Amino acid sequence: MMKEIPVQEAVGRVLFHDITRIVPGEFDGRAFKKGHIIEESDVAKLLKLGKDNIYILDLEEGFVHENESALRIAKAAIGEGIQFSEPVEGKVTMSSITRGLLKVNVAALDRINAIDEIVLATLHTNQEVLPRKQIAGTRIIPLFTEEDNIHEVEMICREHYPVITVKPFRSLKVGLVTTGNEVFHGRIEDKFGPVVRGKVEELGSTVLRQILVSDNVPMTVKAIRDLIDEGAEMIVATGGMSVDPDDRTPASIRAAGGRVVTYGSPTFPGAMFMLAYIGDVPVIGLPGCAMYRKATVFDLIVPRILAGETVTRADFTGLGHGGFCSGCIECRYPNCGFGK
Ligand SMILES: Nc1nc2c(c(=O)[nH]1)N[C@H]1C(S)=C(S)[C@@H](COP(=O)(O)OP(=O)(O)OC[C@H]3O[C@@H](n4cnc5c(N)ncnc54)[C@H](O)[C@@H]3O)O[C@H]1N2
Numbered sequence: 257m258m259k260e261i262p263v264q265e266a267v268g269r270v271l272f273h274d275i276t277r278i279v280p281g282e283f284d285g286r287a288f289k290k291g292h293i294i295e296e297s298d299v300a301k302l303l304k305l306g307k308d309n310i311y312i313l314d315l316e317e318g319f320v321h322e323n324e325s326a327l328r329i330a331k332a333a334i335g336e337g338i339q340f341s342e343p344v345e346g347k348v349t350m351s352s353i354t355r356g357l358l359k360v361n362v363a364a365l366d367r368i369n370a371i372d373e374i375v376l377a378t379l380h381t382n383q384e385v386l387p388r389k390q391i392a393g394t395r396i397i398p399l400f401t402e403e404d405n406i407h408e409v410e411m412i413c414r415e416h417y418p419v420i421t422v423k424p425f426r427s428l429k430v431g432l433v434t435t436g437n438e439v440f441h442g443r444i445e446d447k448f449g450p451v452v453r454g455k456v457e458e459l460g461s462t463v464l465r466q467i468l469v470s471d472n473v474p475m476t477v478k479a480i481r482d483l484i485d486e487g488a489e490m491i492v493a494t495g496g497m498s499v500d501p502d503d504r505t506p507a508s509i510r511a512a513g514g515r516v517v518t519y520g521s522p523t524f525p526g527a528m529f530m531l532a533y534i535g536d537v538p539v540i541g542l543p544g545c546a547m548y549r550k551a552t553v554f555d556l557i558v559p560r561i562l563a564g565e566t567v568t569r570a571d572f573t574g575l576g577h578g579g580f581c582s583g584c585i586e587c588r589y590p591n592c593g594f595g596k
């Protein structure tokens with residue numbers, strides 16, 4: 257089906273695959289595109305690229321070329337919010353169209369990669385991605401593969417559709433409850449409000465209102481209830497989450513009617529985190545670290561809530577592996593292992 261011929265004899269023949277040129281530090285890319293008709297002047301260039309021979313193909317029934325294979329895998333795997341490139345050197349790259357939460361069905365991805373000659377690689381699931389962010393790539397390993405392999409990929413993708421998707425964020429009205437006697441009585445300036453507001457707005461939601469309360473359960477309960485009555489679709493309470501006698505926030509969230517999903521999360525920073533629901537309003541208790549650490553449990557969980565997911569206790573218990581932040585001098589989150 258496929259034979260090699262010396263490049264000198266290939267003038268006038270159609271190139272069957274992209275040919276790559278690499279000059280370290282200067283260039284890494286396509287020198288010749290699939291489909292190019294080889295000209296007399298190409299012979300010397302091809303020889304310089306180390307191509308003394310090239311493939312001429314006589315494709316048999318039942319085999320699929322690398323470019324078409326990669327396109328078919330990408331089209332089968334992706335759902336909404338994702339676009340794909342044309343094949344380059346046999347690889348198709350997928351990128352997000354919208355800002356949202358990347359979701360990968362990891363079990364289905366594992367099954368796809370277990371198929372001979374197929375590779376499909378993605379970023380980690382459950383992370384926020386921006387528009388035009390490259391999130392996945394696919395190719396086959398040889399120049400062509402049996403069509404049965406591609407059929408198998410397409411079958412798995414249909415069964416688990418979509419294997420890769422970007423869920424857009426909802427825009428929620430967020431109520432902010434800032435706890436602590438020291439802040440309430442003006443002994444120190446509130447540093448939590450601006451941080452939470454910044455993060456909420458960056459995710460496309462808005463802060464409805466911020467209420468400052470002392471370390472007092474009835475006052476904190478009233479603030480939570482008032483905000484929900486005013487239309488808050490999510491509540492963020494800050495401070496007072498750990499072990500001091502004045503740490504009343506978890507008790508207040510419970511007393512306000514919160515059904516607790518978790519108090520405690522296997523993540524550092526952010527261990528003393530609480531997630532509860534009052535009706536269908538998520539209520540988050542954020543510990544002090546979220547005020548000064550760039551990436552915390554907030555960044556792992558809030559994007560999932562905004563993408564419309566109901567976060568369960570099992571979602572938290574799974575965070576332990578990767579839940580320990582490296583504490584890099586310059587934070588590169590989400591381009592690191594935190595929460596992955
Ligand atoms: N023995 C223990 N010590 C600590 C524990 C623990 O479990 N046992 N937990 C640690 C963890 S984890 C965290 S995080 C911090 C404190 O978390 P809290 O959420 O309880 O924070 P607070 O006690 O309310 O405040 C700590 C610190 O931050 C200042 N603060 C709080 N809110 C504001 C605000 N809105 N603006 C400015 N500054 C604020 C507060 O004044 C305190 O200085 O505890 C560890 N220790």
Ligand code: MOO
Nearest residue numbers: 526527528543545
């Ligand atoms: O909730 Mo605390 O970090 O683990 O900062």
